[in-house]
Amino acid sequence: MPGALKKIHQSSRRALLLGAATVLAAGTLPAYGSEVSKLYVGFAAGGATDTLARLIAPALSSELGQSFIVENLPGASGMLAAKAVERSAPQQPSYVLYPTMTMLGKVLAGQNPDLDKITPISLLYEQFTLVVINPQVPGLENVRSLQDLLQVAKAKPGMTYGPMGVGSTGHLTMEWLNSLAGVKMQAVPYKGGSPAMADLLGGHIGVLIADSTVVAPHLKSDKVRAIAVNYPQRMPALPDVPTIQEQGFKEVAGVPWVVLAGPAGMSEAQTATMAKALARVLAKPELVQAMRAQNVEPRSSSPKDAARLMQADLALWSRIIKEKNISN
Missing domain, CATH: 3.40.190.150 (Bordetella uptake gene, domain 1)
Incomplete structure (x- = not known):
């Protein structure tokens, strides 16, 4: 502690x-x-x-x-x-x-x-819910926004992402985005944030959507890049990371x-x-x-x-x- x-x-x-x-x-x-x-x-x-x-x-x-x-x-x-x-x-x-x-x-x-x-x-x-990527995973090197990620997903149908659990708000939010953007990212749910974060850091998954309490301790790693925040305002600790709504998805709430x-x-x-x-x-x-x-x-x-x-x-x-x- x-x-x-x-x-x-x-x-x-x-x-x-x-x-x-x-x-x-x-x-x-x-x-x-x-x-x-x-x-x-x-x-x-x-x-x-x-x-x-x-x-x-x-x-x-x-x-x-x-x-x-x-x-x-x-x-x-x-x-x-x-x-x-x-x-x-x-x-x-x-x-x-x-x-x-x-x-x-x-x-x-x-x-x-x-x-x-x-x-x-x-x-x-x-x-706060954060969408983060590992930019060291092939194909994600140049992803710096939610729109960048969705463009990659359109080019790679079946691309996977990791939510913290089945039916977590992160999981549901990403599925909502899938529908709005017309992409088919495939969820690989984890039993909690820690194993999901470990796999992102290890390069086993390239995309993670998780609570900020899970992600924040790792934001200084060169293997973690935050690209979107699901919240009405930007996260105080990440003032340069735009919200999902700011990136063209005003329908997304909750x-x-x-x-x-x-x-x-x-x-x-x-x-x-x-x-x-x-x-x-x-x-x-x-x-x-x-x-x-x-x-x-x-x-x-x-x-x-x-x-x-x-x-x-x-x-x-x-x-x-x-x-x-x-x-x-």
Whole structure:
């Protein structure tokens, strides 16, 4: 773990323990709800989602006067963590960092995403998706834009690319681009970003579409060239790399996000309290800086706006999954 990030984790843990000690010393229950709430992460410790949860938890503890403890339940694209929260009592809820891929995982399996079993509270952050190439792979030496890549793909039907997983937003975005551009790049899905990135660096694949959290640590390599960003604005760390929309595909929308959610049945007062606390947390300059260092964009919202976003993206991505006949 880098030194700066280690210090953030250490200070976060101290703040969490101090917050808990203050509550116990006062001899009263915190105003918001249960004394300790679990904040579930559906991925392994040390990953980007886990790191971000451990940045947010102590700040949220400070805002609400209660402790939030991060617990990892990795597996099934985050669905195990979502299930744990679905079983939580709305009076003393647990919470989950709920990403787009968890919602789409069920769609890909032909199941109902069960959004009625959770209560969306607030958007937490959005992720940049990057289209990158290895310019050392034959045929890609002169590719410097999305249009360049599509021209190569037209000349080489069946050219492959690597998405992070079947049905990932990167996979669906590239299939959408295939349709719009009239090309037939063939997906070779990976089980996660790390093996996909390793194969790009090794020259086993020439094109990768993945979350910025996976790609960013390798951008200084001469084997990685970013050619497009899927986001409404350019990525702050890559101001010279244009968005997909800037490169002629204004129809392409939808970016991966993470929403904070609780169990179904939470009251409007509970969700409003949490959402307002998160808005204050996500406005803190030090937290904004720490989250952007992880190559995500902090975003807060009302519970209703979070629910609308989830439903809108469910409709969007489900349409592409159906049109392209994609399944696990």
